[in-house]
Structures are given as C-alpha cells and as structure tokens.
Amino acid sequence: MLSLYNTMTRKKQEFTPIAPPFVGLYICGPTVYSHSHLGHAKSYVSFDVLVRYLRYLDYKVRYVQNITDVGHLTDDADSGEDKLQKQAKLEQLEPMEIAEKYAASFFSDMDTLGNQRPDISPRASGHVPEQIELIKTLLEKGYAYQVGGNIYFDVSSFPEYGQLSGRTGDDQKSGMRISVASDKRDPRDFALWKDSGEDHILKWNSPWGWGYPGWHLECSAMAMRYLGETIDIHGGGLDNVFPHHECEIAQSKGATGKDFVRFWIHNNMVTVDGRKMGKSLGNFTLLKDLFERWDPMVVRLYILRSHYRSPLDFSDDGLAGAKSALERLITFRSRLGDPDNGIASQAVLELVSSTEAQFRKSMDDDLNTPGALAAIFEFVRAGNIILEGNPSTADKSEMIALLDNLVKGALGIELSTESGGGSSEELCNILGELRGYLRKNKLFQEADKLRDDLAEAGFSVRDLPGGFSEVTPDL
C-alpha cells in the first residue's frame, strides 16, 4: 500500500484516490522565461517517478502540469516588472515568443531526462476566462474585494488560511522585506486581478477593466477545470508551500466550499555548496550545459539516489558516483543480452520476486527511491553471480523483464547499450575483431595501443572469452 507524506497533515498517509482507479494529479509547472536548471530536473523527475509508480500500481493517472506564460512580477506582489515582459525586452521578442521558446526548451529538457509528458499542459494565458469566473464567484461570496482595477482576496474572510504552511501571514515582524501595497486592506491579502496600467503588454479585458490575473489564481482555475473541485494530489516545490499553495487553497475552497486537495506533495530543493539553486541567486546550472558533460541518465540517477524530500547538494563528485553506478547497471543489462521466451528456473523466479517485493516496499514508503535502488543493486550482484553459471535464456529474460519493469518502467532509467547508432556499432564490432585478432597472435603491444587509443576517443574495450573484444562508447 502506497503511503505519501502529506504536507497538510505533516505525516505519511495511506494513499487512496477519490474514485479508484483514477487519480487526478496536478503539479505546478515552470514559468517559461528562461531555460530549465537542475532544480527543475529534481522536481519534475521526482514527480515523474510518482506518476510512473502510480501507473505501475495500475492507477489510471491524469497528470496535469501547467505552463505559466502570464508574466508575474519580478519583485513582490505589487511592484516590479513582469518577468516575461522583461525577458522579451531583453531578447527583443514578443512576450508570447518568449513563452513559446522556453516552453519548447523545457519540454525538450524534460524529454531528455526521460520524463513522461503530462497528459495536459495547460497554459495560464489560455485560461483567463476560467480565472475571471473564479474571481466573480469569490467576489459574490464575499471572499474578495475590489479597489479600482485591482481585485484582492480577503484573507480575514478565510479562517483556514495558514493551515498548510503553519503560517498565518500576520506574524511578519522584523527581518522581512515586504513592502505593503497601499490599496490592500491587509498586508496578507493577495491579488486575484491586477490593473495592467500603461506599460503592461500582457493584458486581458475583464469586468474590472484591462488587466491580468494574479499568480496564484491560474493553478486553482486549471486544476479544477481538468481535475474537478477536489483533486487527489497536488505537488510542487517546497518553496511554493507559502504563499502559493496556501493562496490556492483559500481561493479554491472559498469558491467551491469543498476541500481542494487531498494530498499535498512537496519536493525539496537543489543546493550548490549548501546554498539553494535558484534563478534569483544566479547560481543555477542549466540542464543544457549539464547534458554536455553528463549523460542525462546519470543526472536522473543522481537525483533518484536521494529522497525527494531531502535537499540535493549538487557536486561533480556526486555525478561521477552516479555515473559509475549507472555503468554498473548498464553493464549488467548488456550481459543479459536479448530477451527470449521460456520458463525461468525456480531460483531466478524467486530472486526476481523477492527483488520486486523489496523494491515495492521502499517505493510504497513515500517513494523511497534510494531504498528501491538498493534493492536493484542487490539484485544486480545476485544476477551477476547467476551469469557466471551460464544461465538459460529464459532466466536471463526473466531478469531483463524485471529491469524493464522496475528500472525503466517505474524509475524511468533507460539502460540502453547503444547510444551511437547503427554505423558506430558496426565500427565498434570491426575494432573489437581487430583487437581480438591482435591478441590471438600475441601482438600485445599493438593490441594495447589500440585499446589506449580507443580509450582516448571515449570507448571502452573488454576482452571476451573466445578471442573477440567488445568495444563500447563511454557515457
């Protein structure tokens, strides 16, 4: 039975959906005004594994993840510049060109990491009517008030505010940097709709004049549109708990009178030298840059080697460790060869089923991927021992199926052996044969020169029994 840590209750709870086998899942997506960084990778890999594991458990998941393409402000809630508009000015493009460009970049990076696409990727800009409707309802019910062209949510009207984060918003004393907007009744109140003013490019017409929706509103509107008024799971980064998710709850429950979310799931942050990696700190590593130095699956494994609720401190040593670990998995997979039919031996069937049980036990415990990986590595050791004894192809196929199911299926780690494509594979075979020939004729100096040269070019050589050498490209 899967249990998940619910931020709302601050404990692990058995997960059951409202209407099994269907699960509605909403994850806060990125604001698309720059390329994605490692922080995004950790977040979306974590949630991808949640989706994959739910599907592995045979749930029918609808995975919704928004794209925020309505500019929100660079500063606090009431001043500063629209981020998309700012970037548009910089790149001399339309704001929507910025959104399009970086949304495409985001999807491409996520694909590279092996994340499954969300079932729906709704854009905030495409759901302004829904947001306006939500505001109308909140105004009617007395949860919101209008000041000129601005609409604010009246936090004092919603006593549950603060339940999720344990923060009411009025405990802000010294040390905080908020500058209170003059037209709010209460500093805790937050914008539902903002008057666009003169220089705001992204704007829509509304009953309150030209303007644009508040940041928190889009998630409420889109989540409810596609998943209903009460959704099973809502996730996002830990840094979104307050104020973003707190405000979402207030808006949504205020409007519908129903509980908005049953399970709140939050993943922890990526740090660099112990400091949070963030756009505003300028210490982020772009995924596109990272992928030039590290295989995307190395990055994925690196992320999954720590728990999603723990911070991940980014380091090259860590990546190097993950790379070695991944190579161990890939080597094992390639030793298994191609799958075939047949009945596996009792010993292998037992190994496979105990591995799967161990794997599930860890994953059921709030997606404990480090524990699940430990089960896999124990399996790899046992499997390597079995391979020494020349097992049947049926045995090997059984082990392949397990890897496909757990490592590839549930964790999304691709253990592909061919990365170069057909022609380079053929070339590798020819070079492997050449080294085999040289060794057979005891021309060791020449054979080793070939091996050294290949190593320099990024290929590993392994001598196999039978006089043939295997040449494979490094990760």
Add this chain to the structure above:
RNA sequence: GGCGACGUGGCCAAGUGGUAAGGCAGUGGACUGCAAAUCCACCAUUCACCAGUUCGACUCUGGUCGUCGCCUCCA
C-alpha cells in the same frame, strides 16, 4: 524575529525501539598476457553533542550546537 526541515563511515545516502541497506571511492584476493567487467574479503562497537524515558535508542522526550529552507518571484 517567526515558521519548518535536517545533522549517519573518505564522499553520497537509506533505515528499524533490540544493537547500522545500498552506491561511489579505497585495500587485499580470484580471474586476465596486462587490463576492463565480474566475484570474494576488508572498510561506522557507531549514527552532531548533553541529559531523560526504557530491560534496551541512531530510532521516543527535553535541551545545546551546527547547517539549510520559507517568511519577496522561484521547482
């Protein structure tokens, strides 16, 4: 200042009230022409520190120190 999380071997990282998974790195051995891969063995009497509860705590309670996050857009 308020709220919250965390502190496990050289590095990373799980974990249970009954005496510490796994990965990386390292050491020794088997295998190899030499390697690589693989296997075997070794690698935390100890889980920040100090009290307390308990027959027994790394795991529960209290305190101390340290690190980090949120309180402003951020995954």
